[in-house]
Amino acid sequence: MAVKVLIPTPLQKLTDGKDVVEAPAGKIIDIINALDKKYPGLAERLCQDGKIRRFINVYLNEEDIRFLQGEETLVKDGDEVSIVPAIAGGNF
Amino acid sequence: MDFLRYARQMLIDGWGEQGQKKLKNSTVFIAGAGGLGSPVSIYLAVAGVGKIIICDFDSVEVTNLNRQILHSHTRIGINKALSAKITLTAINPDVEVIPITSKITSENAFELIGDSQIIMDCMDNLETRYILNEVAIKKSIPLVFGAIYGIQGMLSFIQPPETPCLKCLFPEAPPKETFPVVGATPGVIGALQALEAIKYLVGIGKLLKNKLLVWDGMSCDFKTFKAQKDPSCIVCGK
Numbered sequence: 001m002a003v004k005v006l007i008p009t010p011l012q013k014l015t016d017g018k019d020v021v022e023a024p025a026g027k028i029i030d031i032i033n034a035l036d037k038k039y040p041g042l043a044e045r046l047c048q049d050g051k052i053r054r055f056i057n058v059y060l061n062e063e064d065i066r067f068l069q070g071e072e073t074l075v076k077d078g079d080e081v082s083i084v085p086a087i088a089g090g091n092f
Numbered sequence: 093m094d095f096l097r098y099a100r101q102m103l104i105d106g107w108g109e110q111g112q113k114k115l116k117n118s119t120v121f122i123a124g125a126g127g128l129g130s131p132v133s134i135y136l137a138v139a140g141v142g143k144i145i146i147c148d149f150d151s152v153e154v155t156n157l158n159r160q161i162l163h164s165h166t167r168i169g170i171n172k173a174l175s176a177k178i179t180l181t182a183i184n185p186d187v188e189v190i191p192i193t194s195k196i197t198s199e200n201a202f203e204l205i206g207d208s209q210i211i212m213d214c215m216d217n218l219e220t221r222y223i224l225n226e227v228a229i230k231k232s233i234p235l236v237f238g239a240i241y242g243i244q245g246m247l248s249f250i251q252p253p254e255t256p257c258l259k260c261l262f263p264e265a266p267p268k269e270t271f272p273v274v275g276a277t278p279g280v281i282g283a284l285q286a287l288e289a290i291k292y293l294v295g296i297g298k299l300l301k302n303k304l305l306v307w308d309g310m311s312c313d314f315k316t317f318k319a320q321k322d323p324s325c326i327v328c329g330k
Contacts, residue, residue, distance in 0.1 A: 009242050009310065019311060054264035057304075059317045067320045082315065084306055086262035087241040088218045089127070089271050 001077040003031060008083055011046075015039045028058060029071040031081065046083065047071075055086040097186070098140050104296070111294040112140060116186075118293045119143040121208035123196055123224055125172040126150070127273060128214035128238050130162040131282030132289075136212075137180040137187045139290050144180060147192040147204060148172035159275035196220050201227045210289050211235040213258075214282070218265035222327075225250065225258035229328055234292060234299075237261075238285040242272045243309035245281035248319055249288050249300040252328045260322040260329075261304060280307060 002022040007015045015021050021039070023031045029050065036043035046056055051071060058065045059082040065073045075081055095102065098112050118141050122133050125148035133146055150172050152163040160172070167175040173191035180189045192204055196215075201223050205211060211228050213235050215221050221237065228235040234251040237258055250258055284305070291297040304317045323329050 009244055009308075019308075055262065055266040057262070057317075062316070062318050064318060064320055066322070082306075082317065084246070084304070084317070086218060086264070086266050087239040087244075087246065087271075088221070088266060088268070089216050089240050089273065 003075050003077065004080045005031065005035065006080065006082040008085055010085065011042065011083065014041050014045065025075055025077045025079070027071065028052075028060070028065055028073045028075060028081070031075060032071075057084045057086070058082070059084060094186075097184075101139065106296040107294055111296065114295065115140045115290070115293055116142045118210075119145065119206070119208045120210055120212060120289060120293075121205045122146045122212040122214060123220070124148055124214035124216065125160075125162055125176040126156065126214065126216065127159045127240060127275070127278035128282045128285065129172075129176070129212070130160050131279050132212050132214055132238075132286045133162060133176055133180055134183065135283060135286035136289060137184045137189070139286070140184070140186060141289075141293070142186075143188045143190065145190045145192060145204070145206065145208060146173050146176045146180075147194065147196060148176070149193055149195040159273055159278055161275065161279075196223060198223050198226075202230065205231065205233075209233055210292060212285060212289060213237045214285070217268070218262065221258055222265075226327060228252075229257060236285045236288045238281045240273055240277045240281050243274060243277055244307060245277055245309075246304055246306045247281055247284055247288070247300060248304045249292075251299075251301060252321075255301045256319050256321040257325060257328040259327040260325045261319050263322070263325075277309060280309065 005021050023034050032043050120141050125146050152167045162176045162179045171193045173193050177189040177191040238247040302319050304319045306315045
């Protein structure tokens with residue numbers, strides 16, 4: 001069993017078009033780094049200086065990790081991680 | 093008041109004549125007459141909202157027409173708020189439509205929003221959305237946030253202090269880009285935004301408070317995440 005990570009559309013170019021990828025359980029930051037090895041460039045899009053960019057929300061199941069332990073939040077087997085970038089659009 | 097036009101919606105539990113009168117006596121501020129502003133304003137107008145203030149400084153362009161259903165090819169070059177008034181008045185002459193052709197700024201937003209009971213955030217950039225967020229807090233009125241990208245979108249009902257504010261939810265704007273979009277996408281999110289406003293104004297149902305709804309049209313999946321107040325938020329934190 002592993003952790004499911006949901007990839008938003010703009011980042012699916014980096015994950016060979018996959019909207020869901022799997023990673024071993026662990027801290028959020030370790031999961032991102034593990035995925036970056038398989039899908040190079042992903043960590044850079046999500047993080048800056050080891051911190052998740054402020055316009056990207058990451059949810060562990062339904063919880064925003066900023067209100068858990070941030071990048072250090074522990075993800076267990078069977079959990080689901082969702083990456084939700086802020087989107088600005090509507091009008092233009 | 094002629095209720096015949098609204099007879100079918102008045103059958104909804106908790107709506108009735110009272111609910112319809114509440115809508116008639118309501119004023120809604122719609123920020124943006126584009127992709128989201130189109131379905132939002134059309135559904136609020138046909139539902140019988142008494143007064144719609146719709147604000148957009150931009151003019152209709154041919155590349156808008158795949159999604160901005162308020163406008164048509166005959167309106168190219170016309171200001172979008174003025175075009176919106178023509179469309180909305182035609183589909184429901186009961187509604188008073190006030191078009192505003194100014195750009196929303198931190199200087200004018202408070203005055204433009206006036207005595208509106210709710211703000212519909214249909215903007216294309218987070219900077220202006222943050223201005224609307226601050227005015228909503230100052231006026232103690234809710235803001236219905238909606239945003240789209242490609243075949244996905246999100247929304248939330250923002251009403252601090254009961255809910256987080258938009259800055260708690262998204263503390264920073266993403267880099268600017270011309271994003272992909274198909275007309276049905278703002279159709280989905282805009283219809284949900286309009287329904288949240290209608291529920292609030294009529295006083296029925298549960299509102300999307302303290303939640304962020306994320307819709308992925310590629311997989312036809314709706315997900316709901318918890319939206320939390322940030323105690324250190326520079327806008328609503330104490």
